Amino acid sequence: MLGATSAIAQAAARIWAERGEELLLVGRDPQKLEAVAADLRTRGGTVETVVHDLDRDQAGLVGRVGAPDVVLLAQGVFGDASRRDRDPEYAESILRTNLISPVRLLTLLAPALPPGSCIAALSSVAGDRGRARVGVYGASKAGLDSFLSALRQRLQGSGVRVLALKPGFVDTPMTASLPKTPLFASAAQVGRGIVRAVDMGRDAVVYLPWWWRLIMLAVKALPEGVFKRLKF
Amino acid sequence: MTESWGRYPQARHAAEVRLNWRAGLTLPVVGPMLPYGQGRSYGDSCLNDGGKLLRTAGLDRFISFDAESGSLRCEAGVTLGEILRLLVPRGFFVPVVPGTKHVSVGGAIANDIHGKNHHRAGSFGAHVRKLELLRSDGEAQELGPDDQLFQATVGGLGLTGLITWAEIALRRIPVAAVRMEAIPFAGMDEFLSLSEESDAEFEYTVAWVDVLSRLQRGVFFRGDHAAGAIHAPRGQAAVPLDVPAVNALTVRVFNAAYYAAQKLAGRSRLQHWDPFFFPLDGVAHWNRLYGRRGLLQFQCVVPTPEALRALLSEAPPSPLTVLKRFGPARSPGMLSFPRPGFTFALDLPNRGEETFAQLARLEALAMEAGGAIYPAKDARMSAETFARSFPRLGEFSAHLDPAFSSSFWRRVHR
Numbered sequence: 282m283l284g285a286t287s288a289i290a291q292a293a294a295r296i297w298a299e300r301g302e303e304l305l306l307v308g309r310d311p312q313k314l315e316a317v318a319a320d321l322r323t324r325g326g327t328v329e330t331v332v333h334d335l336d337r338d339q340a341g342l343v344g345r346v347g348a349p350d351v352v353l354l355a356q357g358v359f360g361d362a363s364r365r366d367r368d369p370e371y372a373e374s375i376l377r378t379n380l381i382s383p384v385r386l387l388t389l390l391a392p393a394l395p396p397g398s399c400i401a402a403l404s405s406v407a408g409d410r411g412r413a414r415v416g417v418y419g420a421s422k423a424g425l426d427s428f429l430s431a432l433r434q435r436l437q438g439s440g441v442r443v444l445a446l447k448p449g450f451v452d453t454p455m456t457a458s459l460p461k462t463p464l465f466a467s468a469a470q471v472g473r474g475i476v477r478a479v480d481m482g483r484d485a486v487v488y489l490p491w492w493w494r495l496i497m498l499a500v501k502a503l504p505e506g507v508f509k510r511l512k513f
Numbered sequence: 514m515t516e517s518w519g520r521y522p523q524a525r526h527a528a529e530v531r532l533n534w535r536a537g538l539t540l541p542v543v544g545p546m547l548p549y550g551q552g553r554s555y556g557d558s559c560l561n562d563g564g565k566l567l568r569t570a571g572l573d574r575f576i577s578f579d580a581e582s583g584s585l586r587c588e589a590g591v592t593l594g595e596i597l598r599l600l601v602p603r604g605f606f607v608p609v610v611p612g613t614k615h616v617s618v619g620g621a622i623a624n625d626i627h628g629k630n631h632h633r634a635g636s637f638g639a640h641v642r643k644l645e646l647l648r649s650d651g652e653a654q655e656l657g658p659d660d661q662l663f664q665a666t667v668g669g670l671g672l673t674g675l676i677t678w679a680e681i682a683l684r685r686i687p688v689a690a691v692r693m694e695a696i697p698f699a700g701m702d703e704f705l706s707l708s709e710e711s712d713a714e715f716e717y718t719v720a721w722v723d724v725l726s727r728l729q730r731g732v733f734f735r736g737d738h739a740a741g742a743i744h745a746p747r748g749q750a751a752v753p754l755d756v757p758a759v760n761a762l763t764v765r766v767f768n769a770a771y772y773a774a775q776k777l778a779g780r781s782r783l784q785h786w787d788p789f790f791f792p793l794d795g796v797a798h799w800n801r802l803y804g805r806r807g808l809l810q811f812q813c814v815v816p817t818p819e820a821l822r823a824l825l826s827e828a829p830p831s832p833l834t835v836l837k838r839f840g841p842a843r844s845p846g847m848l849s850f851p852r853p854g855f856t857f858a859l860d861l862p863n864r865g866e867e868t869f870a871q872l873a874r875l876e877a878l879a880m881e882a883g884g885a886i887y888p889a890k891d892a893r894m895s896a897e898t899f900a901r902s903f904p905r906l907g908e909f910s911a912h913l914d915p916a917f918s919s920s921f922w923r924r925v926h927r
Contacts, residue, residue: 288533288571299599312536316574323575323587324599454533454571 282306283335283386284356286313288453289403291320292472293353298326305346306330336377339385348395351479354383354402358418359455365416372417379421384428391432396440399479402429406449406488409497412513426486433484442484446475449493466490515566518800519555520807521863521892524562524920533571535588535677540649541565544916548671550590550617554624555810556892557920558670564918567675569619575599576678583683584642589619589676594794596683601786605683606738608640614791619676624889625668625849627839627856629717629734629790635842636851638667644679649916653677658845665912668846670888672922674914690743691717691789693736693782695775699728701822708838711735717789720836723768724828724859731836732775741783751797757804759862764830771832803862811872812858812887813879814839814850820882821855827878829871831859847909850887850902858890869893888921899925 282290285306294304298321306321308314311332318328333342335356346352360375383402394400407415408422426445433443450456450465466489474489488494503511515526529549530541540546545564552559560566572590579585583605585596593607594614600606611626620626625638634640646666647653656663666673698704704720711718715735722731793799800808815821821836828834835858844851861868876898879886885902886894900906910926 310536313534316534316536316576319576320574323578454531457531 282353282355284308284354284403285330286310286317287355287357287403288455288468289448289451289471289475290353290355291317292468293475294321294326294472295324296472296476298322298324298328301325301327303327304329305349307333307335307342307346309334335386336382339382339389343386343389343393346390348393349398350395351399351401352387352390352394353475354386354400356382357403357405357455360416360418362414362416365418375417376421376424379418380424380428383425387428387432391436391441394441398440399442399444400429400432401444401446401475401479404429404445404447406447406493406497408447410500410508414513430486442482444478444483445486446478446489447486447493447497448474448489449496515549515560516552516807517556517559517892518553519810519863519892520800520803520805521809522557522560522562522920524557524560526561526566527563528565529568530565531568531571532590532675535572538647538677539651540567540647540675540916544649545918546649546916547919548589548619548623548675550620551592551615553613553616553620554889555808556888556890557924558624558888558891558922559620560920561918562920569617569675572619572677580605583685584680585683586643586678586680587618588678589622590617592617593621597786600683601686601689604685604687606686606786608634608682608684609637610790612791613794614787615794618679618681619671622667622676622679623669623671625844625846625851626889627851629719629736629837631842631851632712632718632838632840633716635840636668636844636846636849638845638849639842640682641667641845642680642682645677646674647677648674649914662912664845665847665909668844668849669909669912670848670919670921672914672917672919673912674917686738687740688738688743689745689786690739690741691736691784691786692739692741693717693734693784693789694780695778695782696733696735696780697730697772697776698733699726699730701729701818701825704731704733704836705818707733707735712838712840718837721771722825722834722836723772724825724834725765725768725830726772729825730772732772736784736789738786739783743783743785745785746788746795749795749797752799752801755801755805757806757862758802759804759808759832759860761830764832767832768830803860806863806865809861809863809868809872809892810858810890811861811875812856812890813875813884814852814854814856814887815879815882815884816854817882818855820878820884821857823878823882824857824875827874828857828859829861829868831861834859847905847912848888848903850885850889852885854884856887858887888925891921894925896925896927 286308405422407419408426429445478487547561549566569590572588576586609628718735720733
């Protein structure tokens with residue numbers, strides 16, 4: 282579990298822990314990582330932790346990960362809207378965390394994964410079409426989607442599946458600043474969706490909850506002349 | 514908008530701070546602030562109009578569980594339902610559970626809640642071995658039952674600081690079933706003798722009464738954890754929107770139907786723990802049945818059967834009138850509600866002045882009898898009633914955190 286302290290990763294990990302799975306948690310903050318590990322151990326999981334900044338030394342990390350059955354890639358930052366649009370260094374740091382680091386990690390990990398294993402990466406509906414409200418965050422997820430699609434094709438026949446998980450609005454610390462609408466799902470709900478997609482052996486793009494696929498189809502179908510005037 | 518379970522009164526909060534991690538947890542610099550868990554208190558004790566709420570739902574991690582001793586340590590936002598879901602299959606139960614499993618551990622401590630086994634187990638606080646309290650000066654203190662600040666925090670309505678984690682002693686149970694008996698009765702004498710007889714033999718006892726029936730008929734429930742194969746109930750109903758469905762007619766119909774159904778279901782049966790302890794959790798958002806104006810709940814404890822009789826004769830019709838005899842256990846908190854005597858609870862739709870007048874009469878009866886009113890269920894008691902209900906109020910006040918307050922506290926404390 283890369284980015285194991287993310288709320289969505291924790292929700293999925295709880296289900297796996299209660300099934301008694303072995304989990305390797307990777308994250309940057311040792312105290313938060315330990316809090317998550319203690320929770321998962323109490324729930325029945327066998328848990329190890331690796332404190333590692335996923336934006337750095339991906340090769341060093343991959344050496345310590347071994348060959349897991351499932352890789353959940355969950356690191357990501359949403360970023361502060363006003364800074365995102367004005368500060369190029371900040372915009373680049375979002376691209377690094379959400380796109381460049383996952384690309385580096387998966388490029389190194391993919392050849393090491395045994396047949397039957399699964400890469401499940403958290404993308405977002407925000408990657409489907411660029412919107413002013415999400416800015417470079419959407420761009421990072423669009424890039425990730427494209428990379429995952431290519432990887433899925435490349436790994437066909439190798440027995441390694443590539444899941445692109447695309448949640449809509451999820452009520453987590455990442456979205457704390459957004460006003461809550463009925464479109465929001467809970468992290469627990471999205472976590473269940475992730476585990477179900479992995480269990481079902483899917484090798485595709487999965488919207489969570491599923492009806493976001495319909496919403497995004499409509500959003501993508503809007504002519505640019507209309508879309509550019511929208512405020513959502 | 515953030516509400517309490519009764520949805521009355523409404524409050525506007527200056528900010529709602531979502532707490533997610535114990536590591537590096539800092540409280541807002543400016544109060545007044547109040548911890549808010551699941552919002553299952555009925556009145557205004559979980560609200561802080563004009564102030565800030567510290568939302569603890571994100572502090573929902575287990576920390577450790579020792580299956581030898583049954584000792585569970587978890588963050589304050591973990592719900593009792595989550596504990597039960599995880600640990601009932603391993604043969605453990607929460608020692609004291611209220612009428613809903615959707616309450617947080619922090620809330621259970623702050624209200625020193627009680628359950629159907631009060632006569633055996635006492636209140637929730639009696640099973641808390643340790644807790645950590647974060648004060649607004651930034652100091653985190655680990656407290657045990659012998660500490661004064663612990664005794665102020667148990668039942669302390671969230672006013673002494675933020676509980677970040679707690680250690681609870683769970684109890685061992687054989688399996689997930691409850692052998693329960695539902696015994697129809699008529700009149701207070703029958704209730705009293707059933708209480709007397711059952712409290713000696715059964716872990717869990719509670720009674721439902723239909724105050725509309727001339728005989729004051731009711732159903733006495735008693736049960737014990739038992740061996741036996743039993744399946745969890747499937748599916749859940751929900752009330753999707755405000756439907757003001759509780760009125761004199763529907764209460765009459767509901768009460769008659771409920772009584773008949775319990776009689777029909779048979780006296781003794783094996784039941785899954787979930788519907789036995791938490792029948793109302795089967796209908797999500799049932800509070801919406803009381804309409805947009807919400808409901809007022811009233812719960813008091815009185816020392817004598819005579820006082821209980823007086824309350825029942827004054828009780829307005831309610832679909833949920835509940836009686837229980839509290840045992841002799843001494844509650845650990847300075848502001849703990851449970852004490853020896855009889856507790857009486859009912860729900861009323863909020864019809865403004867009429868409802869408030871009915872509740873004022875019940876309040877007066879409880880006070881005449883030397884009883885107490887339960888803050889977690891209250892939206893209207895007077896400051897005088899609060900002071901008379903809790904004789905250790907002065908002692909408690911010394912432990913208040915200066916940056917913590919609530920709508921309830923500002924209403925009842927002068």
